[in-house]
Amino acid sequence: MPLRDAVALVAAVLAPFAVALALVPVRDGMTHTNVALVLVVAVVAVSALGNRYAGALAALSAAVWFDFFHTLPYESLHIEGRGDIETAVLLLVVGLAVSQLAARARMLRVVALTDAGHLERLHETARFARFAASPDDVVEQVRRELVEVLELRACRFERGSLLGHPARLEQDGSVTVPQWVWDLDRQGWPEGEIELRATLGGSYQGRYMMTPTAGAGVPPLEARLVAVTLAAQAAAALGEPSPVSSRH
Structure with missing residues (x-):
């Protein structure tokens, strides 16, 4: 496995955890929707670093840690409120969708850069051959x-x-x-x-x-x-x- 993808898999687990934990002191002053949006940013960051599998794992991790730290009862995977359940599910769905888009954008960027490099190589060789x-x-x-x-x-x-x-x-x-x-x-x-x-x-x-x-x-x-x-x-x-x- 490439080092970048290995690092992304570790970040997929740790980054949402770290963000969710960092928001604990201010959770009483933030709506659950805002917390979820911040966690989606973490998912996007992981997806841009790694591949679609790391992004999907980050989305799942974000949903779990949102439930654990920011829904009642705290520090439990049990959710009591219907609104909290909907937010957790939406966080997972949106995180999965965004992670796939971010991973695809990364792939297209790599392909574009690679193709440009290949074209430049062919052009330079052809110019060298002329002279x-x-x-x-x-x-x-x-x-x-x-x-x-x-x-x-x-x-x-x-x-x-x-x-x-x-x-x-x-x-x-x-x-x-x-x-x-x-x-x-x-x-x-x-x-x-x-x-x-x-x-x-x-x-x-x-x-x-x-x-x-x-x-x-x-x-x-x-x-x-x-x-x-x-x-x-x-x-x-x-x-x-x-x-x-x-x-x-």
């Missing part, structure tokens, strides 16, 4: 970009004929293994080097042999498609196509 002194410089630039975008331990470029039958990163971002249906999301990267062919218009120019970092997760589909596009930029820089077909 590069030689195709080999472009090949090396793409190699460095692949290491970053796929979080690789190592990467090298091979020209010439295709030797062996390594796992291959395909044009659609999937990974194929000879005589095997490979579930990348479930199984992670296959062992050993992974081939990414530098092709353009169906013509093969060479291939990048990539070694994933041990224990690292598989980059998202967007990153893998960026890697495929980067390899195509290297193929374009290498000039005339070789007679070896990319469908070999």
Whole structure:
């Protein structure tokens, strides 16, 4: 579990508790509606920090601690007043809804930033290729970009004929293994080097042999498609196509 999500889960339990406890000295001067609104703010904060599961846990925690500290009888999970029951239920429902919206907003923001970063990477590589002194410089630039975008331990470029039958990163971002249906999301990267062919218009120019970092997760589909596009930029820089077909 990522550290940020782990911290969010702890905060989902502790933050509503801390807020509800801090409001105890002033509970006689606050309406239950205002207390509930303050607790919803805590739920939103947790949701923005973590994921939707942390947000849902925070909503449940907020409802429980609202009941425990701010409804009669105090310091008990029993509720006597009908209005208090309605407020607790509404706090839970609103907290759940807001937590999901906050988590989705965070996800969309991450996707937008990631997409912007990928576009900038492709743009910079294309600009580098226009002014590069030689195709080999472009090949090396793409190699460095692949290491970053796929979080690789190592990467090298091979020209010439295709030797062996390594796992291959395909044009659609999937990974194929000879005589095997490979579930990348479930199984992670296959062992050993992974081939990414530098092709353009169906013509093969060479291939990048990539070694994933041990224990690292598989980059998202967007990153893998960026890697495929980067390899195509290297193929374009290498000039005339070789007679070896990319469908070999």
